Amino acid sequence: MARKSIEKAILDAVSDIRLQALGFEAIGIWVFLMNLIREIGTDGSVTFGFGRAPSLADVARIRFGMTETELKTHLETHCVTQLLAWDDATQTLSYGPDQQPSRRTIANRLNGAKGGRPPKNHVTERTDPAQRNLPPMAIKGGKSVTESKTHAPIAKAKANNDSYLKAKLVEPSASEIDAVFNRIGPKAFDAAGFDPARDLQNWSAARQWAADGLRKGMTPDEIERVVVAEVSRIAERQRNKGKPAPHMGYFGKAVCAAIAAGVIPEEPKTFAQQVAERDWEEAMREWVRAGGAGPQPVLADYAAKAAA
Structure with missing residues (x-):
């Protein structure tokens, strides 16, 4: 019985008007017959006197305490009501139409006995239409033993990108960074609009700008123009908002981004x-x-x- 236990089938049959019309004795016999099919049957049916199943006379005497003729009468009655299926010629008892497995269940069982359904869209040498008419390959993968290479290995092209170009640049020395720092620091301080008498003259952030500019390949003049232009732009914007920059570190990210972009302002005219x-x-x-x-x-x- 597919997806249904014998207990579930019995509970469902309690409300069946066909079973209720037979009386309590017939209901008890029907329950015993259902359990008998489950106990010694195969695929929802049992053939008495075949295989491990006892004869119908032994079942009637041992299980039901009646003669074979009386049990056949009950079987024929249940067969008429389609609560069970009984074939007197083959001595086969099986579940009724309501308890029989569906066609899908039967097909699944047959497929399972054959090894199961193959995966969907599974292409093999036998199922591939492109290889259906080809002879089997003698060598795995179709490679010939005498195969020879006709092409030399392709050399890997040298990457022409920013990281490669940066690696080719010479790392600036500490003295070069100090020279540019001492040049752009005071000018960036003045461009920010700080008051030397009131504000702390600290432009240590300019050291990083000097190092980044030299690594980028800029000259000191170009670094100065980029730093002064960016600091002046941000300082003017903050003054217009009424929120002046508090210190030189405020311009750090913007100046570093401007140096990385490499957009150098024109040199101021004399x-x-x-x-x-x-x-x-x-x-x-x-x-x-x-x-x-x-x-x-x-x-x-x-x-x-x-x-x-």
Whole structure:
């Protein structure tokens, strides 16, 4: 009996009107017959006088205390009501249609006897359509014994990334870091807007900026421009918010990120350069008004004149 115990089947049959109509004696016989099938039967049925099962006459005499004819009468009655199934020709007693295993259960039992259902989409040499018509491979994996390599091993390409380039850079010495630190420290302090008379002149955070800039391959001038520009920008932003930066360490993360980005501001122009550009722009406007007559003004000429 599939997924149902004999106790569950008996409890379910108590409310069956077919069984109740037979009387208490027939109900007791039905319970004993159900237990007999479970005790000596196989797959929900038992054939009397075959295998380990005793004959029907012995069962009637020992288990029920009646003759074989009387037991057959009860079996035929239960068979008519479909509470049990009885075949007099083969002497086979089995569960009724309600207690019989389902088709799915029977199929699962047959598959289990054959070794079970193979895994879904399991492709083997026998089931693969691509190999169905091919002869079996003599060597595992299909490799030939005389196989030879036709290609040389491919050399691993050298990684051209930031980590490789950083490894190629020379680590700056302590003296180089100190020189840049002593240069950018006071200028960063002034760019932050601190008062030397009231604020502690401590720009030790600039030492890390100097080391990062040198490792990045920047010159001292480039490091100075990056640090001063970033400190000035953040200090101006905080002053506009009414929350000025309390110390130099406040700019640490932003300056380190700016150095890592490698975006270097333009070099500030001197007074002579500003004068040269102003005179050159004026000369260009006059040259355009004249319709491009004469030679075009060159900025280098005005820069040399202003420097002199």
